[in-house]
Amino acid sequence: MDAIQKLILQYDWNLQCWDDRYSRGIWAIVAPQANHTYEMREISDGGDIESMVLGEYFYNEGSWLPVAIGDNLMNVLAKLNEKIQPFIDNNVWRSRVYDAFQQIIEITDGNYGLRIAIDNKDKALLKPDI
Secondary structure, three states, rough: OOOHHHHHHHOOOOEEEEEOOOOOOEEEEEEEOOOHHHHHHHOOOOOHHHHHHHHHHOOOOOOOEEEEEEEOOOHHHHHHHHHHHHHHOOHHHHHHHHHHHHHHHHOOOOOOOHHHHHHHHOOOOOOOOO
16 A cells, blocks of 8 residues: 555545445545545535436546546555556656546536536546656
8 A cells, every 4th residue: 555655644645445436335535635525525425417427437448547437445455556656756747636536526516517528528538647
């Protein structure tokens, strides 16, 4: 869990884990601000439309973000750690993670706001060239 620990200790990021209300598994997210983790949890546990769109986004276009889902806590933390390991010292990646989470929070409207932004290829939601 060295990568997660480095983001938390060196860059002051925040980690949150929770059980998905739709039985998709346990979520783990590490983010630049505590608000990001709380908002992603709120959206994933929220209304059906926005929860499903967010889950699809994290599996597809947003798979570059520091979010993982797994069957148990140790599995999901290991997946998250492995996923972020190559990027933790990359300033562009860390900045774009912040931008993407901020954009998700701003456009999530309880309906199809996130879906529309994804379909329109919103730059903040796209994988950075790193």
